Amino acid sequence: MQIFFVITLITFSSVFPKPLPSTKNHNYIQKEKVQGNDNLNELNADFWEINAKSTLTERLRRSINTNTAKxxxxxxxxxxxxxxxxxxxxxxxxxxxxxxxxxxxxxxxxxxxxxxxxxxxxxxxxxxxxxxxxxxxxxxxxxxxxxxxxxxxxxxxxxxxxxxxxxxxxxxxxxxxxxxxxxxxxxxxxxxxxxxxxxxxxxxxxxxxxxxxxxxxxxxxxxxxxxxxxxxxxxxxxxxxxxxxxxxxxxxxxxxxxxxxxxxxxxxxxxxxxxxxxxxxxxxxxxxxxxxxxxxxxxxxxxxxxxxxxxxxxxxxxxxxxxxxxxxxxxxxxxxxxxxxxxxxxxxxxxxxxxxxxxxxxxxxxxxxxxxxxxxxxxxxxxxxxxxxxxxxxxxxxMTFNGYQKRGNNILGIAGIGEDNLPYTTLSYAVGPSGINGSRPDITNDNLEDPHYKFPSYVMRHRSxxxxxxxxxxxxxxxxxxxxxxxxxxxxxxxxxxxxxVGNFTDYVQKSGSQNILTFSLLSMLSLTIALF
Incomplete structure (x- = not known):
């Protein structure tokens, strides 16, 4: 047990060689509201620290379920x-x-x-x-x-x-x-x-x-x-x-x-x-x-x-x-x-x-x-x-996800302007029914949110x-x-x-590496103990 404890500590110290931001006044074990449009919160290091530690804690608490799936x-x-x-x-x-x-x-x-x-x-x-x-x-x-x-x-x-x-x-x-x-x-x-x-x-x-x-x-x-x-x-x-x-x-x-x-x-x-x-x-x-x-x-x-x-x-x-x-x-x-x-x-x-x-x-x-x-x-x-x-x-x-657009840009919208001075969409297809036939069309005034609007493609083909x-x-x-x-x-x-x-696996569980499962569980518990320490 002590050996596992030391190894886990060493692993954590190697991952985080520099001190993390102070956790004082933050109980990151509890769930925190980290989603939303409040960009002011995202300007603070504490926001990301709470987010990361909440994720870490949730993952450390995960357990292996070895029940038979009914x-x-x-x-x-x-x-x-x-x-x-x-x-x-x-x-x-x-x-x-x-x-x-x-x-x-x-x-x-x-x-x-x-x-x-x-x-x-x-x-x-x-x-x-x-x-x-x-x-x-x-x-x-x-x-x-x-x-x-x-x-x-x-x-x-x-x-x-x-x-x-x-x-x-x-x-x-x-x-x-x-x-x-x-x-x-x-x-x-x-x-x-x-x-x-x-x-x-x-x-x-x-x-x-x-x-x-x-x-x-x-x-x-x-x-x-x-x-x-x-x-x-x-x-x-x-x-x-x-x-x-x-x-x-x-x-x-x-x-x-x-x-x-x-x-x-x-x-x-x-x-x-x-x-x-x-x-x-x-x-x-x-x-x-x-x-x-x-x-x-x-x-x-x-x-x-x-x-x-x-x-x-x-x-x-x-x-x-x-x-x-x-x-x-x-x-x-x-x-x-x-x-x-x-x-x-x-x-x-x-x-x-x-x-x-x-x-x-x-x-x-x-x-x-x-x-x-x-x-x-x-x-x-x-x-x-x-x-x-x-x-x-x-x-x-x-379908590809393109551009250098700002955060929160409409996912169905325009991502930027190409070298031909024409707009291009965030989402497009390498191959598809709206492919280029000569020069690119100007989509400035297109209704991109119309459910039946066909998004641009690079290579013309009857189907993507x-x-x-x-x-x-x-x-x-x-x-x-x-x-x-x-x-x-x-x-x-x-x-x-x-x-x-089911099938050939009726008794296969007894032949599997149960010791590995036990070891994994022990390591998970030890890691969680360290996180809580």
Missing amino acids: NVILFLGDGMSISSLTAARIYLGQQNKKNGEETFLSFEKFPFSGLIKTYCVNAQVADSGCAATAYLCGVKANKATVGVTAATKLSDCEAMNNETNQVSSVAQLFQLAGKRTGFVTTTRVTHSSPAGLYAHIADKDWETDAKVTASGKDSKQCIDIAQQLIHGNIGRKLNVIFGGGRTSFLPNTVRDEDNNLGWRNDSRNLINEWKQLKRETKHKYVYNLEGMKNLSLDEAYVLGIFDSDHMEFNLDRDTKSKPSLSEMTVKAIEILSQEEKGFFLFVESGRIDHAHHEALTRIALDETIQLHKAIEAAVNISDSDYTLIVVASDHSHA THGGEDVAIFAKGPWAHLFSGVTEQHVVPYLLGFASR
Whole structure:
């Protein structure tokens, strides 16, 4: 004990070779108000000292939770780059009449965080398909494929049907453990990210039989994603399915609740087939906010498809008839929580990516804020001792944060003037639909806060591209510390399985380095003692 004590003291003295500002009259153990627009406070050294020591104390008080995770909630911001996080937190702060830079998103306060490497087996920059296969199935795959190994090339139906090439998702591990499973998304429920939970597909675009035949393949041999969701071994066992995309389940002769024709050519109504499959259990199909709100919590299976296509961007959403991401998340947790053994829930804010592709920057930031709110709502109704909550992104986006503008400058505003005497925005895209075609346009009088304003791009392309840099991951709850550091994306489901002791990890905890955990705990306590001394 004495040796550890001396080492820790030496470490602290080497980090702070010069005396810190006096702590007299400051009890930095207590929380202090350090955020806001009071720039006068920021002129004083004491302001920053209190801020830093408050952060230090909070981190020293962190403990390692080694409980078995009864529940796991994996949140995903599709295309949520680190620049998206920074811009979104500033946008949130400015919405609340602050400068913005001092703001934190709810999950940025989670005790553990790290970086995730996102490449595909055959691509330097990931797409949502191979990324979903990595963070949900534990295998890096080829671009635009889902739920299969890299032995399956794009559009290779024969390889896709080879069970050797099919990989199980983390959802199946929880199902086999007797836990409830489900997902929430703002995209079509057959889109790339949620498909990673239940589908094995050689082309992420094969959401319907019509898409399969359009690519020149036999739809009876290459089973589309919608069919796999309703009839597949994993999909048919999902207890909660919330999102958009009704038309993927309806024939092209049938109109849905929003009066849009289905997209299927095979005359099948998969929504009715789902109802028929569940006829002997308590189940419910809903298509609007009212129906979702009225769901009984004892429903064994719930299918909620709230839009014909992707769900509308939040800023365009009909709030009276369409649920928000937070509302869907809370209802899903309430239903899944009825299982005593616990649950696994995947929640995706999928349209961050879509907004970035169209250079709709304000919408992208707002969709990120919706994820922030959904996570906050989930934390408030979850048992923190036995619920592991992880927040990640599947890939980055090519949005950049530019300039030398003053503190508190409108994040959606002008950053400065270029050498061509024309203004440039704080946020812009390396590649995108508003690219330069000759000389730069003058945006002086543009309404940059219009949600559908397309922000400037450097290279002209019909859509903005993904980014290849690492993305952030945040975690709280049982075994959250495992998500620290720089990690390959395919490791994520292994960490989820380990924390929950499902699949091959049922007895793995007994084989782990418990002595290291004990040592870490002792060092944490000693460091805290020194800080309090």
